[in-house]
Amino acid sequence: MTVLRVDELSVSAGGQSLVRDVSFQIGAGERVGLIGESGSGKTLTASSVLGLLPDGLHATGSVRLGEQELLGASERTLSRLRGMEISMVFQEPMTALNPSMRVGSQVAEPMLLHGTRPDRRAARSAAVELFDSVRLPDPEGTARAYPHQLSGGQRQRVLLAIALANDPALLICDEPTTALDVTVQAQILALILAATRERDTALLFITHDLAVVASVCERVLVMLDGEIIESGGTREVLSSPRHEYTGKLLAASDLEAR
Ligand SMILES: Nc1ncnc2c1ncn2[C@@H]1O[C@H](COP(=O)(O)OP(=O)(O)O)[C@@H](O)[C@H]1O
Ligand SMILES: [Mg+2]
Numbered sequence: 001m002t003v004l005r006v007d008e009l010s011v012s013a014g015g016q017s018l019v020r021d022v023s024f025q026i027g028a029g030e031r032v033g034l035i036g037e038s039g040s041g042k043t044l045t046a047s048s049v050l051g052l053l054p055d056g057l058h059a060t061g062s063v064r065l066g067e068q069e070l071l072g073a074s075e076r077t078l079s080r081l082r083g084m085e086i087s088m089v090f091q092e093p094m095t096a097l098n099p100s101m102r103v104g105s106q107v108a109e110p111m112l113l114h115g116t117r118p119d120r121r122a123a124r125s126a127a128v129e130l131f132d133s134v135r136l137p138d139p140e141g142t143a144r145a146y147p148h149q150l151s152g153g154q155r156q157r158v159l160l161a162i163a164l165a166n167d168p169a170l171l172i173c174d175e176p177t178t179a180l181d182v183t184v185q186a187q188i189l190a191l192i193l194a195a196t197r198e199r200d201t202a203l204l205f206i207t208h209d210l211a212v213v214a215s216v217c218e219r220v221l222v223m224l225d226g227e228i229i230e231s232g233g234t235r236e237v238l239s240s241p242r243h244e245y246t247g248k249l250l251a252a253s254d255l256e257a258r
Contacts, residue, residue, distance in 0.1 A: 036223030104143025
C-alpha cells in the first residue's frame with residue numbers, strides 16, 4: 001500500500017526553478033531518506049507535501065496521500081490532515097514549540113483539535129504516556145515544564161511526541177538531529193526508528209548525513225540542485241553509487257571506511 005505518492009513535483013519562485021520533476025513513493029511503514037547538500041531542495045520538497053510552502057513559491061505536479069491530492073487542496077483539507085495523517089519534526093525545536101505554553105498542553109493540543117481523545121483530561125493523560133514512550137524522564141513533571149526548561153534533546157523528544165500524538169500514517173523529519181550534539185543525535189535517531197517501527201509509520205527522513213540514512217532508512221533518494229539524481233535501496237546505493245555526486249557524498253562521510 002502506498003502512503004505518499006509524489007509525481008513530477010516542481011517548485012518555482014517567480015521565474016526561478018528550485019525543485020524539478022521530483023517523483024517518489026513511500027509505502028506503509030517504509031522509511032525513506034532524502035539526502036543532499038544544503039540548498040538542494042529537500043525542505044521545499046517536504047514543505048510542498050505539507051502544503052507549507054513559503055509565500056511567493058509555487059508548486060506543480062501531484063502529491064497524493066492515499067487517495068487525497070494535496071497540491072492545491074484547501075487550507076481546511078490540509079489542516080484536517082496535518083498533525084493527523086501527516087506530521088513533521090523540524091530541525092530547530094525551539095521555534096516549533098510555543099515558548100509560553102507547558103509542553104504537556106502542546107502535546108494534548110493536536111489530540112483535542114482532531115478529536116482523537118474525548119476531553120482535556122484524556123488528552124493530558126495520553127500526553128504523559130507519550131512522554132513516557134519517547135523516554136522523557138519524569139513524564140508527569142516534564143508535562144508541566146515550559147520549553148526553555150528542557151534541554152535540546154528533550155525538546156526534540158517533545159516534538160516527536162506531538163508528531164506521534166494522533167498516530168499519523170506518515171512522519172516527515174527534516175534534519176531533526178542536526179542541531180544536537182553527537183551522543184544526543186544517536187539517541188534521537190534510535191527513538192525515531194523505534195517509534196516508527198512500533199507504529200508502522202511511514203517515514204520521510206531528510207538529512208545531509210549519509211551515516212544517518214544508513215542507520216534509519218531502507219531506501220534513499222539523492223537530491224542535487226533541485227532534482228533526484230539517484231534512488232534505490234540504501235545498501236545498494238551506498239555500496240555501489242551510480243552517480244558521481246553520490247560517490248562524493250560517500251567519500252566525504254565516514255561510512256566508506258566501515
Ligand atoms: N522562500 C524562498 N524564496 C526563494 N528561494 C527559496 C526560498 N526558500 C528556499 N529557497 C531556495 O530554494 C533552494 C532549496 O532550498 P531548500 O529546500 O531549503 O534546501 P535544503 O533543505 O535542501 O537545504 C535553495 O536554493 C534556497 O535558497
Ligand atoms: Mg533544509
